[in-house]
Amino acid sequence: MCVCVSVELRCYINPSTPCHTTPHCTISFAILTTIQTSFLFFLSHFLIMDKIHSHRQVAVIKHSLFDQGYLDEQFIQLEELQDDANPNFVEEIVTLYYRDSSRLISNLDHTLERNPLDFNKLDTIMHQFKGSSSSIGAKKVKAECTLFREYCRTRNGEGCRKSFQQMKKEYAILRKKLETYFQMARQAGPKETALRPK
Amino acid sequence: MAITGEIFRQNLTELLEESPSGSPELHVLAVDDSLVDRHVIERLLKVSSCKVTVVESGRRALQYLGLDGETGSLGLDSTKVNLIMTDYSMPGMTGYELLKKIKQESSMFREIPVVIMSSENVLTRIDRCLEEGAEEFLLKPIKLSDVRRLKDFIMKGKVKEVEKKSLKRVRSIDCSPPLSATYSPISLPCDPSPSLLSPLSSKKARL
Numbered sequence: 001m002c003v004c005v006s007v008e009l010r011c012y013i014n015p016s017t018p019c020h021t022t023p024h025c026t027i028s029f030a031i032l033t034t035i036q037t038s039f040l041f042f043l044s045h046f047l048i049m050d051k052i053h054s055h056r057q058v059a060v061i062k063h064s065l066f067d068q069g070y071l072d073e074q075f076i077q078l079e080e081l082q083d084d085a086n087p088n089f090v091e092e093i094v095t096l097y098y099r100d101s102s103r104l105i106s107n108l109d110h111t112l113e114r115n116p117l118d119f120n121k122l123d124t125i126m127h128q129f130k131g132s133s134s135s136i137g138a139k140k141v142k143a144e145c146t147l148f149r150e151y152c153r154t155r156n157g158e159g160c161r162k163s164f165q166q167m168k169k170e171y172a173i174l175r176k177k178l179e180t181y182f183q184m185a186r187q188a189g190p191k192e193t194a195l196r197p198k
Numbered sequence: 199m200a201i202t203g204e205i206f207r208q209n210l211t212e213l214l215e216e217s218p219s220g221s222p223e224l225h226v227l228a229v230d231d232s233l234v235d236r237h238v239i240e241r242l243l244k245v246s247s248c249k250v251t252v253v254e255s256g257r258r259a260l261q262y263l264g265l266d267g268e269t270g271s272l273g274l275d276s277t278k279v280n281l282i283m284t285d286y287s288m289p290g291m292t293g294y295e296l297l298k299k300i301k302q303e304s305s306m307f308r309e310i311p312v313v314i315m316s317s318e319n320v321l322t323r324i325d326r327c328l329e330e331g332a333e334e335f336l337l338k339p340i341k342l343s344d345v346r347r348l349k350d351f352i353m354k355g356k357v358k359e360v361e362k363k364s365l366k367r368v369r370s371i372d373c374s375p376p377l378s379a380t381y382s383p384i385s386l387p388c389d390p391s392p393s394l395l396s397p398l399s400s401k402k403a404r405l
Contacts, residue, residue: 074339081241081342093237100233127287131317132234135339 054188061181070174075137087190091182097136098175104129105168112161122160123152140170214280214356224349225249229259229284229296230315239283239315239340246345251279256291259284260299263307279310281352283336286316286323294327301331311352315340 130145144167151159214222243250260266284293311333324335
């Protein structure tokens with residue numbers, strides 16, 4: 001582009017330089033224009049491909065989250081509630097979930113320290129926690145909650161403690177994975193603009 | 199025909215609130231003690247073009263409706279509720295208890311359809327709620343299709359109610375030609391639903 005401009009300038013500065021009339025100047029100008037256009041074409045193509053690649057990466061992460069059983073259909077339901085006015089609804093709900101459920105977890109922690117264990121209370125708290133986990137589609141977390149409640153029902157304190165530890169692990173793993181997912185999704189930007197020409 | 203259409207529209211807007219766009223909107227009161235679930239149900243309902251009021255307890259729900267005995271009904275048109283969706287397990291007053299309180303009302307509040315939501319699939323619980331007058335028992339997590347189905351069902355019920363009212367009003371006006379049974383179709387903000395699922399059959403299908 002700069003080369004193009006300098007050629008033009010030279011023509012104007014030195015009027016004796018035969019420019020517009022000579023075939024040589026016209027050809028160079030044509031070549032430069034072609035290079036310019038090609039450059040812009042490849043740049044936009046690259047940007048679109050980059051966007052498609054980013055979206056594909058996001059899709060791969062999402063697919064694996066479902067494949068490996070971290071998320072279930074409810075997560076998709078939540079995504080269906082997103083629109084242009086509320087593009088980050090799922091991320092907002094997940095953030096809310098982690099904030100709100102942390103107090104339930106510390107409540108469970110304290111209640112598990114008691115002796116003897118109050119299984120009814122444990123079950124009640126876990127029921128609430130399971131409900132929220134189910135609402136965001138946290139499949140593995142929800143499964144551990146079910147196991148925990150079963151141990152409560154059979155008054156198995158050791159079982160409760162073990163499954164609680166396992167649940168906390170799944171809870172933490174999911175958090176990390178979702179953080180990565182949302183970050184990548186945000187970076188990739190809205191799908192429509194990348195893949196569909198306006 | 200034009201007169202009956204106008205009366206029909208008047209009656210419908212009496213029963214439903216007008217949205218900012220001017221079309222009649224369903225006002226839903228949602229009751230849930232879970233913060234996450236409150237946000238989700240609110241979004242579900244908004245996406246389905248309903249006006250939503252969300253409260254965190256049965257007590258608050260009764261307060262909102264003006265049924266808690268302390269504040270009388272303020273008679274405000276803005277609190278006209280067309281549907282109540284309540285969670286079953288809540289501390290203090292359960293959804294079942296809230297349902298009972300509403301159905302025991304002697305006023306028009308008894309007419310408001312109440313839907314119970316629960317994450318637990320307990321047959322005795324479902325039966326008890328339906329016996330007490332719940333319109334439907336929904337298993338959590340609630341889906342968009344559940345809300346759509348509910349909305350269609352409520353709107354159909356409203357349309358039938360309005361048809362009856364319009365018939366009465368037109369008869370009293372005493373139009374000269376005999377009244378035909380069909381009315382000009384009025385566009386309602388809901389998807390046309392071909393079938394009306396009975397609550398039990400829909401729940402049994404899920405079990």
